Amino acid sequence: MADAEHHVLLWGPPGSGKSAVGPLLASALGRPFIETNAAIEAEAKRSIAELFAADGELAFRRRERALIEALLDSSPPKVIALGGGALVAPDLRDAALSRALVVRLDAPLATLVARLESDRVVRPLLKGDLEESLGRLLIDRATAYQAFHLAVDAAADSAEIAARVAARIASGYATIHTPATSYAAWLAPGQAAKALSFVIAGLRPSSVHVVVDAHVHELFGGELLDAMDTRVSSLHRVGPGESAKGFGELERLLGELLDAGIDRSSVIVAVGGGATSDLAGLAAGLVARGVRWVAAPTTLLGMVDAAIGGKTAVNLGGIKNPVGVFHHPSAVVIDPRLTATEPDRSYRSAISEIIKTAIIGDADLFEALATSPQALVDRDPAAMDDAVLRCMTVKARVVTQDPDEKGVRVLLNLGHTVGHALEAESAGSLLHGEAIAMGLEAALELGVLVGVTPPNLRDRAVAALRNAGLPPLSPLSPRAFERLAFDKKRRGSRVQLVVARAPGCAEVLPIDVEELRAKLRKLGSPTTLP
Template identity: 35%
Template sequence: MEQIKVELGFDSYVIHVGPGSLAQLSKLRDGMHLSSTALVVTDETVGALYGAQVVEILRQAGFHTEMKAIAPGEESKSLAVAEDLYTKAIEMGLDRLSPIVALGGGVVGDLAGFVAATYMRGVPFIQIPTSLLAQVDSSVGGKVAVNHPLGKNLIGAFYQPRIVLIEPSMLDSLPEREFATGLAELIKHGLIGDSRLFAELQKNDKAIWEKDPVMLTRLVSRSCRIKADVVQQDEREASLRMILNFGHTIGHAVEKAANYKYSHGEAVAIGMHGAARISRDCGLCSQQTVDQVCDILTKYCLPLKVQGCTVRQLEAYLMRDKKTINGKINWVLLNGIGSAVVKNDIPEHIVTKALSQITIES
């Protein structure tokens, strides 16, 4: 089992990756000074697979534990569902030392983390990510949020977990499309900060698609280290951490404009394609880099273009991006494979050109 320490002073924590990670649940009360009541937040699909196992481990560790399952999907990441969870926490008698455990993918982690950050001004938060997307991205770094009808993740906070437990075997039940959506974030980490990770993804697609546990443990650990290194230097996204949003500026616009027809990873893949084209047209990277981006996305069955929305729709949602300051979008662009930079002076015609090249309007 791999252990990755995220050094954030008082908010430091450890990410456990590999077979046997769930066993760490039985040790929670040894050193964390937690109350004896725990709420497990999951969705109906994941809860049916792993909920009983997690609840039983917590109960054997001495926690009075209950589980609340939400409907799967992005629609659950709302203030209304958060209010239901607050009600559950109050009815259970959770106090300021009672842990809230997120068992699920990115939606569950974001929602449960937001509730943990705001219930009684903050209670202990534990992450058990069950999707590849959550394991390599949303469970690391402390971003928690719910959506607003006018945009994704507009209501949120930075709130670090006490511990993250990543069990690769949980990926065995993941559908191929959802597995691919997590691979998009692995690819992103290689593109922005680790050319060797990118090369490993290029050559090991067979073992990755077969969900080889040794391969996945290594790649997930490596990806978590990349994100942890960035978060340690810039926890609140003041500067460096913005590079983790590569592909997300266009990606969030794609999600909203296409009414969430595309998964998060699929939308980010389209966004990375668009950002690579902007990078090339700004003279930051070569056509070869764009080709490499397109090739690896295609290799992992990720889309390059969005269908069913217009360039104008995408442009409207871009201006609502939370990285837009004083009307200027902070673009994360590529200098090449493994190197990213943030720019906010990109000419509008270059952005429009790139959007037209990744959009099928019919």
């Protein structure tokens, strides 16, 4: 979402610098600043210590909760510095993560202690030996402090922290919040190295292990990694594209990561296209029973689809992605300038996923693609940034609503039921986006056939696909018809076919596999445009 839509909540342990960073960040963003502890003191005309002494912690937390709930409902968007225990209550933490951008500041215990010793503020929960009491507090709140969209290493200078957070917010982002985790996808045009260094540092990993597409590494990956202010513990090159997504490559990668000393506090960084993030994310979900990972997609397809949402998988038996886990990244850094070396065919093929995303969730983007598609086709930076950010936002919204693909997330598979069958049957001759373009055309035709999709929507969408140079739907082979039954969203004999109702609106049509095959045979020749 754009920065204008969210309050920014700064929180973290005592001494992490929320009160110092907050005013600087608010000034950089041109927003009001509120510090909840100061606001509570002003309203009560008593200090926090006095409130704790007179009324107890529970009464204070009720005051604090009421203020935070009111602020979340307020406008305009603000920068809000929270007390260190403000979001310990799970329901309030969930509300904050659902409705604001939560930025956690943190630093080593010694740094926090040094700051608290120098500020001379009476803190009612820190009694006796400061290091010991703060250490216990951090243990008690460990789970709560793991909930954030952006983690920031607060050991740096406050002005530097504020400037870096402001830069990330101003470039654009999309937040993902699920029962299991929260994170953000950050648009960082021309700033991949800086953004990656920043988000990795905030995670404070014990070690960093980079998994990179071998072709990407040869083209520019080495330069990207050299530009990062991050100590890389190990580098793992994997095969390019779908060739990497097999059990052999997965086993090799897992062995290398274990040999490199990876542990539960490590972070894996995936640099490459969707296949690389699929493989690296799956490895992250499996090794040491799960470690954190960061996605840095280098293809347009990876940026608008594959890197966001936590789906990880490998291929098996000619079937695409049948074996995998949901394992969300801790951050996604998206720099559309990294597509500069992407082959034209690959780049254009990803436009099918952009058109698909527009149809299911962004009517304005669909209108832009249907009326003026050439700027995106020609890689105009402004057009790319806008399309990518809009796709990030749609994908993040859908994933937040349905992280485990048990409901509305199925809409993201518009065009995939037929597209995956065609892709598998092509044995590599079709790129993923090309197969999805054909599958999308089939879904639009089927939607018209069953009376859901307006013919004009079909015609405009197919015209946009053609303008991107994407292939038309061709008759399905007998083997492709058979592969329809392998669809992962199948429930018994029924496929969850996604059809378009209007720009920005799609729905699921459960249909028996045999009925789907019969309707596809009725389509005849591909759509002929006027």
